[in-house]
Amino acid sequence: MIAPMAASDIPSPPLPSPSVPVFPPGFLWGVATSAHQIEGAVAAREPSVWDAFTAEPGRVKDGSTAEVACDHVARYREDVALVRDLGVDAYRFSVSWPRVLAPGGLDFYDRLVDELCAQGVRPVPTLFHWDTPLAVEEAGGWQSRDTAFRFAEYAATVVARLGDRVTRWITLNEPAEVTLLGHAIGEHAPGRKLLFDALPVAHHQLLGHGLAVRALRAAGVRDIGIANSHGPTWAASEEPADAEAADFYDVLLNRLFCDPVVLGRYPEGIGELMPSADPVEDLRIISSPVDWYGVNYYQPTLVGAPGGDSGAGTEFGGLTLPSELPFAPREITGYPVTDHGWPVVPEAFTELLVGMRERYGDRLPPIVVTENGCSHDGVSDPERIRFLDGHLRALHRAVEQGVDVRGYFVWSLMDNFEWAEGYRQHYGLVHIDYATQRRTPKASYHWLRDALAARGA
DSSP states (O other), rough: OOOOOOGGGGOOOOOOSSSSOOOOOTOEOOOEEOOHHOOOOOGSSOOOOOHHHSSSSSSTTTOOOOOSTOOHHHHHHHHHHHHHHHHSSSEEEEOHHHHSTTTTHHHHHHHHHHHHTTTTTTEEEEEESSBBBBHHHHHHHHHHHHHHHHHHHHHHHHHHHTTEEEEEEEEEEHHHHHIIIIIOOOOSTTTTOOOOGGGGHHHHHHHHHHHHHHHHHTTEEEEEEEEEEEEEEEEESSHHHHHHHHHHHHHIIIIIHHHHTSSSSTTTTGGGGSSOHHHHHHHHHTOOOOOOOEEEOOEEEEOOSSTTTTSSEEEEETEEEEEEOOOOEEEESSSOBTTSSBOOOOHHHHHHHHHHHHHHHGGOOEEEEEEEEOOSSSSSHHHHHHHHHHHHHHHHHHHHTOOEEEEEEESSSSOOOOOGTSSSSSOOSSETTTTTTEEEEOOOOOOHHHHGGGOEE
């Protein structure tokens, strides 16, 4: 664990010059978004679980919805131009399963992919970024094994349409959040509070991932990954109860979603909790080889045993945690924080990646950082510049220590509908005026553009 500094010891660093470390040849630079958060145009797609969730009073903190969001379906050419002018290699977006179910729904992604290719930007679609079709949810959603097979059928439909121009694919984004936030504690759609009865949701998503990998392979795809959220877990103290709680949290947030994909097995004590008539075959499908492993990193988590004056049953990181949990996340002090209240700890990024390499060894595929970013308000955003500079240097230190990293995607291209936070958080390199839909590149956009342009200087 990295010892935090006292708040009074935190320096106020000067703004870093626009430069990025030198990564290995072929390193992929990109920016990321997701369909529900930016697309709008809800009348041209089927409803999703997030439409139903945001329609319930009190679910979203500012009472907003993604009905218009960034109006990306209408303004995608302008947004692709922003990606092109930034100077990155690739654009990671997500395909909306509800949109694909609507008549002509894939037409939009045809146009988007064509525009990206015309502008020299590599399209990198994610097949599922949390927006389960409402009809699929009403038939059982990710609590039902059948959804894994429906997802694979959807994957086959999308690759059949776009696979002539798209070579790199991502199956799922952050199944941990769908499981834990959406089904265990009810803070995200579909809003269920199943606690540990939500574990089948993890298994069915992972099974869907494996089946989708097989569907993509059958279509000739040779560049596939998954995007999982990861972060170091720090024990609140050396006391056995805190260490045990931190280890349990680490299993749920990290190993539960990585071990099956990379090792073909669940962490000890988890497998018997998963629903399967044939667990051996399910794990064989889940561990269908991927070409790289996506890591979404934002922050470490300090965890202790429940009880005391902070922890479970309280507000933490914008979430309401139930008292029944056998662990209690604690506030990490002594570091700068984002507008989301998350600590900014670039060193923990290095710790995470080096730790994954040590845990999984040669079984770990090459890593692509599929999300990394922070929430800060304002078009002048020096905090985001410092965040990006610090995390890119931390990423480079991991490479120097032997971690095979092949790419980095900033979250996010633009401010957007930030799920249960609504429009209160601002992760974008580009500011969106939601009243006018005017796009304004922020200082961090210009910094990154100049830094990437200077690579060949």
